[in-house]
């Protein structure tokens with residue numbers, strides 16, 4: 302091989318790959334409008350993105366899988382914990398993560414900034430990105446949903462526990478949140494009646510309880526979830 | 535040292551070395567954060583995010599200073615002329631260092647753009663751009679004035695212009711997060727798998743040519759083929775970062791196919807280094823430089839080629855994306871390709887810049903093996919943590935922190951290996967700043 306041929310390898314290699322890349326870039330720019338639902342990007346969403354950058358959230362958390370790997374991915378955070386969950390964690394991380402072994406800084410965000418963040422995350426949640434990340438994917442949620450339907454007849458209480466937000470704070474057998482205690486064997490400590498009272502108003506059972514009263518549950522739901530939990534011994 | 539202005543390189547290297555050390559110290563602090571519980575009061579003042587911005591920006595800064603110093607060393611010899619303006623070169627060095635200091639102090643007080651690896655705020659971007667323009671002007675003028683064109687310096691200049699141009703895409707505020715990441719990778723990927731590879735190819739070709747005495751014709755022919763393959767696979771290969779960002783799904787094919795070929799030019803570089811060394815026409819004067827050069831080519835292949843290939847196919851990347859697997863690859867690749875390239879350059883040029891013909895290489899040798907072994911261990915421990923994370927969090931779907939609790943042990947081992955690595959860095963940095971003539975040189979003949 303002569304130097305001349307080598308030169309042509311360089312030139313053709315560079316130009317062909319670059320031409321393909323630039324063409325696809327042009328097409329991607331166009332298609333991303335639809336794939337990301339760019340029409341939903343309003344001032345709130347943009348303000349939320351600015352807040353996200355201002356507080357350097359992205360150097361601990363990944364989003365769309367990029368950034369620091371020190372804290373959970375935020376692509377589907379709205380699906381996972383809801384806007385309320387975001388607000389709770391950002392407002393007072395010291396309290397929210399008091400039981401955790403990894404901490405998040407309190408950066409004293411204004412309430413409006415947190416609302417903007419939630420708007421931003423809500424928009425991000427809608428990005429059609431091949432159902433990544435797997436742990437929060439629709440595929441997994443629908444599988445979990447099927448299991449739930451199958452088990453709801455056998456144990457309505459378990460269904461309440463899974464669908465009414467208990468799991469954003471509590472863990473059962475390894476799945477769920479970490480703010481509240483693990484409830485794997487709660488039935489050994491509390492009776493159904495005690496659990497029911499606790500869920501309705503935690504402070505009447507334990508004045509120092511951090512858990513908010515679950516006022517959103519119907520009497521029937523509260524009764525079922527208490528019966529279910531008291532069976533876990 | 536044949537040309538007086540090559541001395542500029544010395545000050546770039548002197549500036550780069552302590553920054554390397556500081557980068558690694560901050561890396562250890564990050565590992566502490568993963569292994570132990572840092573109290574809320576400390577986290578509120580100096581969060582992980584700030585330390586990570588320090589760690590990564592220091593990496594980029596010291597490596598760019600190393601490349602620039604290397605350029606100022608090589609260009610006079612290639613053009614057979616002095617650098618256009620020594621004064622400009624020093625102005626540029628001071629500007630960059632001041633930017634670096636301002637950026638770090640700024641980060642500590644929350645002055646940040648908040649985009650990973652590109653945290654430097656807008657006003658500092660402008661100083662960086664000005665510095666880059668001065669640099670390119672200075673180097674370009676030297677070449678134009680000399681009117682002596684070689685493939686090595688052409689590649690070097692081309693790579694540097696490409697590098698500087700890409701930086702511009704990292705500066706604006708993007709309203710759409712998808713587009714934001716799309717162009718973020720124009721900086722990050724097209725740097726490390728494009729522009730920086732051109733710079734590396736060129737510097738490596740220069741050093742190998744000087745060390746081995748192999749004909750320029752042969753060296754430059756291989757250089758053309760290598761950079762051609764780097765550009766062919768690397769440019770369209772950017773698509774391996776576009777799988778899960780909300781870009782069209784053809785990127786799964788384009789990214790997967792092109793990036794799967796990326797190890798080829800790296801392999802070629804290893805083969806061609808070995809060939810040159812085997813066919814050398816000159817005596818080995820400072821064997822340690824050879825050790826670093828060969829170590830660089832091999833670890834470049836392992837860290838970038840093999841480790842990159844392992845998770846570049848979409849079917850695998852779906853589970854490993856944004857996990858400690860990424861971290862394992864990032865460390866092995868940056869160390870193998872670019873830290874070792876810089877250290878090779880330093881070990882090649884520093885003896886000449888300090889006027890030591892044959893240097894005592896015992897410290898440098900221990901440093902080489904310490905760093906390489908420690909980094910391989912870190913690659914493995916990050917890797918184990920990453921596989922655990924991919925399986926527990928992504929396949930089983932258990933919580934993020936549940937996975938982290940299983941990974942914690944391995945992050946602790948990484949911290950331990952990191953201390954070992956740091957000792958190697960301390961040794962290398964001290965050694966390079968105070969090279970001593972070898973005592974045995976006279977008896978060797």
Ligand code: HEM
Pocket residue numbers: 366367368650722726727774775793794796797838839841842843845846847851854855856857860863864865867868871872
């Ligand atoms: C010397 C060259 C290289 C360096 C310095 C390097 C460095 C890095 C770094 C630092 C990241 C993480 C960026 C981030 O998300 O924050 C990364 C990601 C990645 N690299 Fe490389 N890389 C190199 C070459 C390669 C090659 C040759 C391949 C493929 C064959 C490759 C495949 C990948 C992939 C697939 C990812 C994405 C990981 C994920 O999805 O999280 N890299 N690289």
Ligand SMILES: [Fe+2]
Pocket residue numbers: 723727771772774775
């Ligand atoms: Fe890449």
